[in-house]
Amino acid sequence: MSSQREQWGSKLGFILAASGSAVGIGNIWKYPSMAGQNGGGAFTIVYLACILIVGLSIVVAEFVIGRKTQLSPVGAFEKLAPGSNWKWVGFLGVASAFVILSFYGVVGGWILKYIIDSILGGFNNLSGNPEAAGAVFNGFITSTYSPVLYQVLFMGLCIFVIVQGVKGGIEKWSKILMPIIIVLLAVLAIRGMTLEGGMEGLSFLFNPRFEDLTASAIVLALGHSFFTVSLGMGTMITYGSYLNREQNLMTSALWVILLDTAIAMLAGVAIFTTVFALGANPAEGPGLIFVILPSIFPQLAGGTIWATLFFILLFMAALTSAISILEVVTAYFIDQKGWSRKKATIQFGSIITIVGVFCSFSLGGGVNLTGFLGMSFFDVMDYLSSKYMLPIGGMLTAIFILHKWGLKEYMNELREGMNNMSVPDKLVKTFLIIAATIVGFIIFNEIYFTIAGKALIG
Numbered sequence: 001m002s003s004q005r006e007q008w009g010s011k012l013g014f015i016l017a018a019s020g021s022a023v024g025i026g027n028i029w030k031y032p033s034m035a036g037q038n039g040g041g042a043f044t045i046v047y048l049a050c051i052l053i054v055g056l057s058i059v060v061a062e063f064v065i066g067r068k069t070q071l072s073p074v075g076a077f078e079k080l081a082p083g084s085n086w087k088w089v090g091f092l093g094v095a096s097a098f099v100i101l102s103f104y105g106v107v108g109g110w111i112l113k114y115i116i117d118s119i120l121g122g123f124n125n126l127s128g129n130p131e132a133a134g135a136v137f138n139g140f141i142t143s144t145y146s147p148v149l150y151q152v153l154f155m156g157l158c159i160f161v162i163v164q165g166v167k168g169g170i171e172k173w174s175k176i177l178m179p180i181i182i183v184l185l186a187v188l189a190i191r192g193m194t195l196e197g198g199m200e201g202l203s204f205l206f207n208p209r210f211e212d213l214t215a216s217a218i219v220l221a222l223g224h225s226f227f228t229v230s231l232g233m234g235t236m237i238t239y240g241s242y243l244n245r246e247q248n249l250m251t252s253a254l255w256v257i258l259l260d261t262a263i264a265m266l267a268g269v270a271i272f273t274t275v276f277a278l279g280a281n282p283a284e285g286p287g288l289i290f291v292i293l294p295s296i297f298p299q300l301a302g303g304t305i306w307a308t309l310f311f312i313l314l315f316m317a318a319l320t321s322a323i324s325i326l327e328v329v330t331a332y333f334i335d336q337k338g339w340s341r342k343k344a345t346i347q348f349g350s351i352i353t354i355v356g357v358f359c360s361f362s363l364g365g366g367v368n369l370t371g372f373l374g375m376s377f378f379d380v381m382d383y384l385s386s387k388y389m390l391p392i393g394g395m396l397t398a399i400f401i402l403h404k405w406g407l408k409e410y411m412n413e414l415r416e417g418m419n420n421m422s423v424p425d426k427l428v429k430t431f432l433i434i435a436a437t438i439v440g441f442i443i444f445n446e447i448y449f450t451i452a453g454k455a456l457i458g
């Protein structure tokens, strides 16, 4: 089977595809609002530490497992540990893909709607009026048909890209979209910094306010470091499985992490400089993007253009991530069930879209799904995946290497393609142990909190 397996066309294509997966709504929507609410620079320091210690180890681990086995997660674990229960880590990944893409597609739909609104000048009458912008946003997401329509459109685009395959779809589109994302974001960040008063936004984002950094913010930073680098559900295993032995997995992983972090920071700069220059409320949480920005863009010269560029950028970032999630599901049915790419993508893309429709409805659009676990179905999907499924998947991947597959075999595969770069076994082992321990403790703490009502820390 592996002789006909699809492959990336180039080293750069692979790095852009993997960073396209990493750079998404998490970087542009979630990170700035989380940092804003949880101590600015203090949150950023914890987030960076998590990415460097935990994130880097797991990205490399996923690449190595994928390239070694040339299979997506379920098949990969099965091949390395035949007949064992480890394949369930792979199944957990496929399940996470379902969960994440169902709500991710809904947000993707919102972004499409905001592109159209901004082009049509729909933000003009929200100028300087966040209450009005909030009412428009809430009215939209709690309605029945409109958000679903945009969600279906967004999911249709994902299916369209994935049906075209690894090189002709994922790689081609990542190579087109990633450079545009970087340029657009740089332009928006420069624009923000040159606004009068914009620099205050930088100190809000980067000055550490340790008094605002609670223990639960630390948990948030850890969970987010998985989400933002697309870890713990086999996305990077799947992308790694389309590689040949020439790729240097260590430098590739460093590139992915660097690009992901740089883009999150740039997004924070672009957003907070603009928010401060116009005297808006910086700590608005998720509403920052869909409420605050639409109320301040019209106050800028050329506001319609800036707003449109921003939402186009957000759309591109969301699309390159969403396709990577769908690819995990598609690759499972291709590798394990022998389905054609087209059949797997269309069938499961549609099923995920339907689950997503319920996520959207749960926000108020008719079907009452609210109340489950005390939050909407939409929030449940977000909460389950970022707080449990991804960290557990990542932790088990690290444990798998240490206890089942063996460090020696792992290092042999990692060293392929690394040329003269030397990485001591001990260092890799230490990083993997630290990653598994930190994540294990945090998950335990979360579960303890849910059951006992109080946390060990936080």
Ligand code: PHE
Residues within 6 Å of the ligand: 021, 022, 023, 024, 025, 026, 027, 100, 226, 227, 228, 229, 230, 231, 233, 235, 321, 322, 324, 325
């Ligand atoms: N990394 C993506 C983001 O930051 C989300 C994602 C999570 C993509 C898990 C794939 C897998 O938005």
